[in-house]
Amino acid sequence: MFSKTLPFDREFIEKLAEQYPTPFYLYDEKTLRRNARLFTESFAWNTGFKEFFAIKANPNPELLKILKTESLGGDCSSLPELLICERVGMNGEEIMFTSNNTPATEFIKAKKLGAIINLDDLAHLEFLEHHAGLPDLISFRWNPGALRDVESVIGNPVEAKYGLTTDQIFEGFAMAKRKGIKRFGLHTMVASNMLQNEFFHYTAKTVFELVLEIERRVGVRIEFVNLGGGFGVAYRPEQTPLDLKRVAEMIHEEYDKLIIPSNLSPLKIFTESGRLVAAESGTLLTRVIHEKNIYKRYIGVDACMANLMRPGMYGAYHHITALGKPEHSGLAVETVDVVGSLCENCAKFAVDRALPKIEIGDLLAIHDAGAHGYAMGFQYNGKLRCAELLLQENGTVRMIRRAETPDDYFATLILK
Ligand SMILES: *Cc1c(COP(=O)(O)O)cnc(C)c1O
Numbered sequence: 131m132f133s134k135t136l137p138f139d140r141e142f143i144e145k146l147a148e149q150y151p152t153p154f155y156l157y158d159e160k161t162l163r164r165n166a167r168l169f170t171e172s173f174a175w176n177t178g179f180k181e182f183f184a185i186k187a188n189p190n191p192e193l194l195k196i197l198k199t200e201s202l203g204g205d206c207s208s209l210p211e212l213l214i215c216e217r218v219g220m221n222g223e224e225i226m227f228t229s230n231n232t233p234a235t236e237f238i239k240a241k242k243l244g245a246i247i248n249l250d251d252l253a254h255l256e257f258l259e260h261h262a263g264l265p266d267l268i269s270f271r272w273n274p275g276a277l278r279d280v281e282s283v284i285g286n287p288v289e290a291k292y293g294l295t296t297d298q299i300f301e302g303f304a305m306a307k308r309k310g311i312k313r314f315g316l317h318t319m320v321a322s323n324m325l326q327n328e329f330f331h332y333t334a335k336t337v338f339e340l341v342l343e344i345e346r347r348v349g350v351r352i353e354f355v356n357l358g359g360g361f362g363v364a365y366r367p368e369q370t371p372l373d374l375k376r377v378a379e380m381i382h383e384e385y386d387k388l389i390i391p392s393n394l395s396p397l398k399i400f401t402e403s404g405r406l407v408a409a410e411s412g413t414l415l416t417r418v419i420h421e422k423n424i425y426k427r428y429i430g431v432d433a434c435m436a437n438l439m440r441p442g443m444y445g446a447y448h449h450i451t452a453l454g455k456p457e458h459s460g461l462a463v464e465t466v467d468v469v470g471s472l473c474e475n476c477a478k479f480a481v482d483r484a485l486p487k488i489e490i491g492d493l494l495a496i497h498d499a500g501a502h503g504y505a506m507g508f509q510y511n512g513k514l515r516c517a518e519l520l521l522q523e524n525g526t527v528r529m530i531r532r533a534e535t536p537d538d539y540f541a542t543l544i545l546k
Contacts, residue, residue, distance in 0.1 A: 133367055137161065150517055150519060150529065152416050153414060153417070153516045155412055156413050156521055157519070159522050162407070169181040170201060179398060180401075181400070181401045182204055182401070183402070184403060186205075187409075188501055188505050190531060191218050194214060203225060204226070205225075205228055205404075207227070208229070223245075226356065230271075230292055234257070240262075241265060242262075248269040248270070249268065249294075250271050252301060255268070255305055255306060255309070267311070270302045271294065271317040272340065273290060273292055273318070274318065300344065300348055304348045314352050314353055317355070321362075322359075327373050330361070334399075337355045345394060354397065356400040357399065358402055359402050359406075362405070363501070365409075381399065404502070408500040409498045413495050413496065414437060414516075416493070417494070418490050418491060418492045418494065421489075426466075428466065429466045429467070430470075430471070431470060434472045435476070435513075436509065436510065440502060442478060448497055448498060449496075450480055450483060452485055452494055453492070453495055454493075463484050464485060465485075466480075467483070468480040468483060468485075468494065471513075479496060509539060514533065514535070515534045517529055518530050
């Protein structure tokens, strides 16, 4: 039988809920560190390797501080995300700025921080020069266009708004070289939540081939390749997780085949994963407040889609554990929809889910919510974002963001 484990039990959460009312996010520092180290250890063979945590996935600065101690950098695409990096003491090439349709103010801030600027369009080189001046190091984001056998949430790269075409990549580096830029990087990201090891091998291979071609055609030596994010999480207990160690080995083999014989080594490898670093460390804890039996049976909880949008928005699966009710204990199982209170019928955490017999007052743990969870929160329908708590390595819990109150909801209004 497949199941998922949690680093706490019902008693622990009941105690916590006396101090911090549900719903709340609880992040496990140990799991966060373990998954950060998975990147640094898997790619230890590559001198200069760096994982830039995609702040989009979880913008809580306390988590970013932890990741910084694991030697991760930050990947930003907005002004507040750059400010978050600055706040936790990241600067210079610890920050990757991978944005698109970028406002001038953001380029100016990124340049001031000395961040690695990754351009999403040919025209952005002059836009950057005009507004912020040119840095010594520039990177371009490559959109490979038609790819073999690629299915992803991002979809067909031809339909994606991101990056430069292959022809434009050569033009971009030639233009950058003419403008006196000395250091160069290449970025691509064509997957989202991908669980196939082979996919990342294939991506790395095509990127390495492009590095060779850029050197041959433009005489530009690439210093790093950024393989983006998209490293998948096995949200369903029966799914086979991505094997990042194996992925890194396959990329190593390709490096030895293509980069070393071409004398293009050292070539640094960068990643900008959000999901695989943070998802597993975060759990959304919520209490059952209603049960309703109409054409279907509904379990109503005190969290809603404003706290975790992925199931409602993408139909994404998040595993749910009823704390204190083991999944395979032989307890009666029932099939239910687990719903929040938002007035949209998509606002469900699970549809037709088999769970142990649920009662009002039960605590439900919604797994793997540490990435693209709190981060996608919103206030639609007057729903407020919940608190975030950190289960520290020493076993104590610390609040790292308080819950919003109606005052926060009214804070930006200008009322007569
Ligand atoms: C969203 C995003 C990421 C992170 O993606 P994950 O699926 O969380 O790994 C990295 N880079 C860019 C440019 C992104 O847009």
